Amino acid sequence: DYLIVAAGATNNFFGMENVEKYAYGMKSIPEALHIRNHVLHMFERANKQIDNEEVRRKMLTFICVGGGPTGVEEAGAIAELVAIQRKEYPNLNFDEVSIKLIEGTDKVLPMMPPKLIKHTIDVLESKGVEVMLNTQVADCDADGLYLKDGRYIPSRTVIWAAGVKANKVASTIGTECDRAGRVVVEPTLQVPGYPEIFAIGDNAHFMTESGRPLATVAPVAMQEAWCAVNNIMALINGSSSLKKFEYVDHGAMATIGRCQAVVNWGCLKIGGFVAWVIWMFLHLLRLEGAHADITVGTKWFWNFVSGTRLGRIITNIKLEDEDENMDAAKA
DSSP: OOEEEOOOEEEOOTTOHHHHHHSEEOSSHHHHHHHHHHHHHHHHHHHHOSSOHHHHHHHTEEEEEOOSHHHHHHHHHHHHHHHHHHHHOTTSOGGGOEEEEEOSSSOSSTTSOHHHHHHHHHHHHHTTEEEEOSOOEEEEETTEEEETTSOEEEOSEEEEOSOEEEOGGGGGSSSOBOTTSOEEOOTTSEETTEEEEEEOGGGEEOBOTTSSBOOSOHHHHHHHHHHHHHHHHHHHTTOOOOOOOOOOOOOEEEEEETTEEEEEETTEEEEEHHHHHHHHHHHHHHSSSHHHHHHHHHHHHHHHHHOOOSOOOOOOOOOHHHHHHHHHHHO
16 A cells, blocks of 8 residues: 655644634634634624724734735735725724734745835735734734734734644654654655655655755645656556656746736746736636636636625634633633
């Protein structure tokens, strides 16, 4: 028998227990639904706080930590949602709404050239997002975020997109792992000492010639999957000649919001509407099956034409962890 370890990633809170307890991760569908419900709830609750500006501002402050594609896309999506909510909550003062994108280094989207990084920041700021670079998180509580420079940002919504680590199942194999819990694999993607086990994607630490491991992104995982499958088929057929994995970098892209994206694809380095169309087209191609392509494509087209977003029903889905945290906080 052969095994491919591809259990995905989870949030990396870098040992900050309070951040793990109070911040919202976004590495699974339940977590994403939970964030959506929570953000919509904040507008509902703020609308009832007629006489308490401090509480309203806390509820209407949304913080995204991490300047990678996840954080940038999340900040842009919240900014668009705020624009839609203006029509539904005429009693709210939307000058009290604050969206902050916090990044610990000196730039967002580090895989992009400086021109596209600047374009990303300009677009985010035009949408009302405050981009805070060279800003590190120190701690978190139920009412806000502590920064290492001593500042405190009151907020009921801290979304954590600052790091990932491998699913803990990868570390149970019993072989060498890196600090993020990824298995250090051989050039053939086999686990050292276990030639029948392969690790790929977020669970694999594949060292490149530059001395740095490959990033935990979808294109890497997809190419590793093909290599692992071909090597397993070779082993089944009795061949001892396995293919060494070689990653072909096709570039990077990220969406910033409606009609805005950045694409770094070989000689093609563009931002704006055309980049957004390319981003949408390639993501549609990656969906599984024609039904998903048609359904998602139709929804995206309607969002583009109408300027609104579907799926704004509060479903009150709660994570078990949140219930436990709330009980602990009350105690």
